[in-house]
Amino acid sequence: xxxxxxxxxxVLLLAAVSPLLNVTGASTVKILAVVGQTVILPCAVxxxxxxHVGWTKDSDTAFVYKDGCEAFGDKSDAFLYRTQLILKExxxxxxxxxxxxxRLSDAGTWxxxxxxxxxxxxxxxxxxxxxEPTLAVVPGTGVTLQCEAACWxxxxxxxxxxxxxxxxxxxxxxxxxxxxxxxxxxTRRAAMQAGNYFTCRVNQSEINQTKTVKIPDNCTIPWTVxxxxxxxxxxxxxxxxxxxxSEWVRKWICAQSSVQxxxxxxxxxxxxxxxxxxxxxxxxIDELKSKLHDKDENNxxxxx
Numbered sequence: 187x188x189x190x191x192x193x194x195x196x197v198l199l200l201a202a203v204s205p206l207l208n209v210t211g212a213s214t215v216k217i218l219a220v221v222g223q224t225v226i227l228p229c230a231v232x233x234x235x236x237x238h239v240g241w242t243k244d245s246d247t248a249f250v251y252k253d254g255c256e257a258f259g260d261k262s263d264a265f266l267y268r269t270q271l272i273l274k275e276x277x278x279x280x281x282x283x284x285x286x287x288x289r290l291s292d293a294g295t296w297x298x299x300x301x302x303x304x305x306x307x308x309x310x311x312x313x314x315x316x317x318e319p320t321l322a323v324v325p326g327t328g329v330t331l332q333c334e335a336a337c338w339x340x341x342x343x344x345x346x347x348x349x350x351x352x353x354x355x356x357x358x359x360x361x362x363x364x365x366x367x368x369x370x371x372x373t374r375r376a377a378m379q380a381g382n383y384f385t386c387r388v389n390q391s392e393i394n395q396t397k398t399v400k401i402p403d404n405c406t407i408p409w410t411v412x413x414x415x416x417x418x419x420x421x422x423x424x425x426x427x428x429x430x431x432s433e434w435v436r437k438w439i440c441a442q443s444s445v446q447x448x449x450x451x452x453x454x455x456x457x458x459x460x461x462x463x464x465x466x467x468x469x470x471i472d473e474l475k476s477k478l479h480d481k482d483e484n485n486x487x488x489x490x
Contacts, residue, residue, distance in 0.1 A: 214295075214308040220393055221315040221339075224286040229298040229307030231279045236300060239271060239281045243311075244294045249283055251276075264291065281306070288313055290339060290367060314393030315339040315369060321386045321399045329378050331401065333386035337369035342390040344374040349383040 219225040227241070241249040249269040250257040261269070268286050275282075281298055293313040299305050319335040333344055341361060346354040356376035363370050378384065389396045 214310050216310045216312070218312050218314065218393065219285075219288045219292075220395060221288055221290060221313060223288050224284065225288055225311070227283040227285060227296050227298075227309045227311065229281045229283070229309070231281065231300070231306055233279045233300075235277050236279060236281060238300050239276070239298065240300075240302075241269065241283045241296060241298050243292065243296050248285075248296070285311075290315060290369070313339070314390065314395065316342075316388075316390060316393065316395035316397060318397055319344075319386055319388045319399045321384065321401045323378070324375065330375055331378055331384060331386075332373060332375045333388070333399070334371075334373045335388045335397070336371050337364075337367065338372065338388070338390060339369055340390060340392055341370045342372060342388050342395075344372055345387045345389070346374070346376040347385040347387060348379070354379075354384070 215228060217225060217227060237252070237254075239249070239251040240247070243265075246262040246264060247260055248262065248265045249271065250260040251271055256270070258266075265285075270284050272280060272282055272284060281300075283296070283298065285292065290313050293311055296309040296311055297305050298307040298309075315337050317336050317338065319333055321331060321333050324330040324332050331346070333346070335342060335344065341363075344356075344359050346356045348354055354376050356374055359372050359374040361370050361372050372388070374386075376384075384401045385398055386400075387396065387398045
């Protein structure tokens with residue numbers, strides 16, 4: 187579908203559309219656009235102050251201009267708020283249609299006419315699609331990279347590159363085409379090499395689209411350094427845990443010492459009154475012994 191197209195003409199036509207480009211009776215003009223872009227479908231006539239313009243895509247009405255304004259009620263829902271004329275140039279015969287937010291479904295034959303019976307211009311619109319790829323390590327392998335790209339039209343090429351831009355050997359690309367959207371989803375795998383950078387490049391030259399993704403993304407350290415950093419981080423975690431365990435043990439010992447100290451102090455406080463009472467009793471006993479001794483001496487003297 188795309189092989190016979192000329193050099194792509196896309197949104198650049200917004201800046202320069204000749205009033206005589208694709209004039210009445212000219213051959214079909216082929217235009218290439220990419221999903222999401224804005225594109226001009228060119229058509230012009232040698233007539234001033236055109237009063238009626240109608241654009242259709244296949245059998246659907248894409249735009250109708252009559253009696254000096256747009257007829258929204260005649261437009262197909264698929265083109266609401268996406269199609270418009272360059273009104274300031276309509277007086278010069280420029281009936282080109284600006285189509286915004288291009289979709290894959292917009293691909294097909296577009297016709298422009300001033301009357302229902304006469305076709306003034308025919309545009310063959312081809313639409314391609316491209317998206318940003320993703321690159322990740324395949325779970326469970328640890329050494330295999332997988333690059334994925336979703337919804338490309340036409341089928342793209344996927345290439346792995348190293349830090350020097352050399353192509354890396356990889357498995358064959360696997361494609362799956364969605365039957366409704368016609369998009370191609372592609373995956374490709376390659377083995378990692380330690381200490382290297384990797385780039386996945388998805389390219390489609392027919393629509394002039396190239397997308398790339400790198401791993402490690404936004405990172406400036408080699409894989410070996412990353413692995414060493416991970417190991418060091420693990421060691422630090424272990425040391426911290428050990429320190430925390432030691433701290434917990436120290437706190438437990440201190441707590442036990444405090445309990446014993448409090449217990450000992452309480453015991454001493456409880457025994458202090460008892461010791462004081464014993465001392466007083468002993469003093470009284472000593473006094474009684476002294477008195478008895480004096481009495482014994484007096485009795486002994488009387489006896490003599």
